Amino acid sequence: MLMFIKKYSFMVRCVISAMLFLIITGTFFSCGTGMKIRSLLGGRLQVAVKISEDANQNHPVSMDLVFVYDEKLMEELLKLSAKEWLEKRDQIKRDHVEGKGLDIWGWEWTPGQEIPVQELPLNANAEAALIFADYLSPGAHRIRVDPFKDITIRLLKDDIFAESSQDK
CATH class of the missing domain: 2.60.40.4150 (Type VI secretion system, lipoprotein SciN)
Known part of the structure; x- marks a missing residue:
């Protein structure tokens, strides 16, 4: 049972990390945010x-x-x-x-x-x-x-x- 929980928690972290990556990447490249980043950096x-x-x-x-x-x-x-x-x-x-x-x-x-x-x-x-x-x-x-x-x-x-x- 302990092995299942460790394996499950690793998979959940991977899925959450992938989702966060997609959200952040999508934010930078949609709705002109790239232009807004230029004005900041x-x-x-x-x-x-x-x-x-x-x-x-x-x-x-x-x-x-x-x-x-x-x-x-x-x-x-x-x-x-x-x-x-x-x-x-x-x-x-x-x-x-x-x-x-x-x-x-x-x-x-x-x-x-x-x-x-x-x-x-x-x-x-x-x-x-x-x-x-x-x-x-x-x-x-x-x-x-x-x-x-x-x-x-x-x-x-x-x-x-x-x-x-x-x-x-």
């Missing part, structure tokens, strides 16, 4: 960029993706157009510690260029992510995106468009 962010053949009226496009970790700084940056950002960027970088106030990823691309997906390190403390694109046409050319969702950016003829991945 950081990780990697995928940025896909598509550039039209006539982007920026057939001129190269400079673009910055800015991760902002300070709410007050975020409010200031939301008031800037891309042109103003480019004029003030160096001073803003000097005024704020990289990795604490903000992180900046910058590129310059030509119309029609094929861009591989960019994979960027993600700091878990981001308040927001802003994209600034230097266009010849008038406009703010600034977009705020969710810093914890992968992004697809489209550089079009006269403006920029971005969309974040959806929670699954």
